Amino acid sequence: MVELKKILILFEDGKIRKESIAYGIELGRRMDCSLCVLMLMEGTEKGNSSIWESVLNGAIKTIDDEGIGAECGIRYGDKTSEFLKFLAVGPYPSAIVWGSNAGVITERGRKPGHWFTRVAENVGCPVVSPTIKKK
Amino acid sequence: MDIRYSIFINKLEKQLSAYGDREGIIPVPTASIDLLIVDDEEIALKNLERIMHKEGYQVVTESSGERAFELLKVRRFDVVLTDLLLGSIDGLELMAEAKKKDAETEVIIITGHGSVDGAIEATKKGAFHYLQKPIRPDEVRSIVRQAVEKRRLARRVRDLEQKIGADFPDIIGNCPKIVSIKNLIRQISDSDANVLITGESGTGKELAARAIHQTSRRHEKRFLAVNCASLTEELLANELFGHEKDAYTGATQAKAGLLESAHEGTVFLDEVGDMSAAMQAKILRVVQEKELMRVGATTAIAVDIRIISATNKDLKALCAAGIFRQDLYFRLNVISMHLPSLSERIEDIPLLAAFFLKQSAKRAEKDIRGFSDQALSLLTTYGYPGNIRELENIIERAVALAKTELIKAEDLPHDLKDFHAFTFRRRTGNMKTLEEIEREYIQWVLGQVGHNKSEASKVLGIDRVSLYRKLKRTVFEE
Structure with a gap:
């Protein structure tokens, strides 16, 4: 029986940390499941979509090259409500990898006031924020 | 009482008290014993019902073999007392049905003159005893009491075996x-x-x-x-x-x-x-x-x-x-x-890792005896968003890569060595419902937009009517 079906890698404002992609790929491979990459953008589309799409396509290509199934999407608007709407309509992810600003979630806690820290504790799956270890 | 059961019970109870459980055998009250009596002779049926009722059992009677058969399909009895010859359905078929429903049901077969051979055959097939007509009240009381006692002991043995024996070999952990x-x-x-x-x-x-x-x-x-x-x-x-x-x-x-x-x-x-x-x-x-x-x-x-x-x-x-x-x-x-997540039971990680190591090494036919300190440290500090299944996969991969009799850090996936993966989870003690989160979020958005409902409905991505309906419900509930 497949346990983890989908891992969501979540980005905001076009910021992508490479380690979150690398970690998502490892976790996906380990758990035999596909990845879903979601970019949340504040505000409206305003003709910038092609820039963000190309950024996201680069991430998808990296995942595809590793032989793991992936799908992606960009949502514009209020990030909290777009994120909650995304969770409500699709199959629920088994884990979420936070892929933007590393300071939002750290070992010491969560950045107060950030939209994701307000909702992350209420999602029904583990939320992971990978950062590179200092050598 | 069957002497073999007595000895077995004593042994089990000694073992149980060694485990700290001081519970003794509690006699089952006769009122909790369900008894089914089946006989197509109405007078014999009434007599047996009266005798057993006086003994304090919960008695159900049936004069038809077919109806008794249907009843046994849906209801369990502790003891069944049945005539051997009942027309189209005989006592042996009733016994089979009763034991199908509950293997521990005891069946006593009643026979008339000339059908003793059938009764002996029934005993061989699993009947507790057989009684020959005409029934003597003392004899039937004694046989039914023995049957009840045997069933009670069988239940008790099963309970004790479960308490001290099976420790769920597949559920690893002592936390x-x-x-x-x-x-x-x-x-x-x-x-x-x-x-x-x-x-x-x-x-x-x-x-x-x-x-x-x-x-x-x-x-x-x-x-x-x-x-x-x-x-x-x-x-x-x-x-x-x-x-x-x-x-x-x-x-x-x-x-x-x-x-x-x-x-x-x-x-x-x-x-x-x-x-x-x-x-x-x-x-x-x-x-x-x-x-x-x-x-x-x-x-x-x-x-x-x-x-x-x-x-x-x-x-x-x-x-x-x-x-x-x-x-x-x-x-x-x-x-x-x-079930707790693996990060809530980190003390079990070495035990689980050792268990999966033994399994994987056996499958891979490798002689791997354990983990290096560094590898174990990496394993115990990782967050495991995929829980035990992820740990199992990590160990299986490490076993495949290992070249020595110890799993080393380099045998583990690179993300465990190169990344910190901060994992946090929902607090299980104080979980909110979606409705609560929605309510709080609506209130927060309203606060952000100066309680302008048109603005709030735009931010929330819902129309004004829906927002009013949600607000009305919140006010009504409060």
Whole structure:
């Protein structure tokens, strides 16, 4: 029986940390499941979509090259409500990898006031924020 | 009392007290003993009923073999006292049906003159004893008491064996949360109540369900695991409920569904939160009415199944949001069991890692004896969003890569060595429903936009009417 079906890698404002992609790929491979990459953008589309799409396509290509199934999407608007709407309509992810600003979630806690820290504790799956270890 | 049982009971109780359980044998009151008497001679039936009633048993009588047979299909008895010759259905068939329902039911066969051979044959086939007509009251009292005692002891032996013997070899761990899970499984072993298991993916929900089945009286019957999210609604309905001939194009013959085939067993419904509304209604009927309809059928089929369901979703929140039926939720959640994530039981990680190492090394035919300190340190500090399943996979991969008799850090996936993976989880003690989160979020958005409802409805992505409706409900509730 497949346990983890989908891992969501979540980005905001076009910021992508490479380690979150690398970690998502490892976790996906380990758990035999596909990845879903979601970019949340504040505000409206305003003709910038092609820039963000190309950024996201680069991430998808990296995942595809590793032989793991992936799908992606960009949502514009209020990030909290777009994120909650995304969770409500699709199959629920088994884990979420936070892929933007590393300071939002750290070992010491969560950045107060950030939209994701307000909702992350209420999602029904583990939320992971990978950062590179200092050598 | 059978001397062999007495000795066995004494041994088990000595072992049990060594485990700290001082519970003694509590005699079962006769009023809790259900007795079925079947005889087509009305006078003999009335006499036996009177004698047994005076003994304090709960007595049910039947003068027809057919009716008794139907009754035994749906009800368990502790002891059955039946005439051997009953017309179209004989005492041997009743005995078989009674033991099919409950193998520990004791059957006493009553015979007339000239049918002693049949009674002896019945004893060979598993009857507790046989009595020859005319019945002597003292004799029947004594034999029934012995049968009741044997059944009581058999039950007690099973209980004690469960308490001290089986320690669920598949559920690895000694942390307090896992110990309490094991205790709960033991406590509910006599129960037929439905169980709802919650926990993140990979925490071992199916293993727990199997352990519940194995310790129950249904353990000799089928355990059937169904993933509700893995099939389309039509396929799931067809697989679970079966179909009649010509129910749809291609249904050339009738087929029993999986639920039917699990009659008297246990069905494990995984990811139950992903069931459609239509499927929820069908499952509710099975749980509530204990019957199901094959696709295309006009009559219902009675089924006796225990349902263990599992989900990683918050079903209570789904009920509040109207996605999951509340009546089904209450029926499924008679006993709830929450499995901790691996990060909540880090003290069990070395034990689990050693267990998976032994399994994987055996499969790979490698002589690997343990972990280096650095490898163990990496394993115990990682967050495991995929829980035990992820740990198992990491160990399996490490075994494949290992070149020495120790698993070293370099044998582990690079992300464990190169990344910090801060993992946090929902606090299970104070979980909010979707409705609560929605309410709080609406209030927060309103605050942000200076309580301008048009602005708030734009931010929330809903129309003003919906926002007013949600606000009205909040005010009404408050």
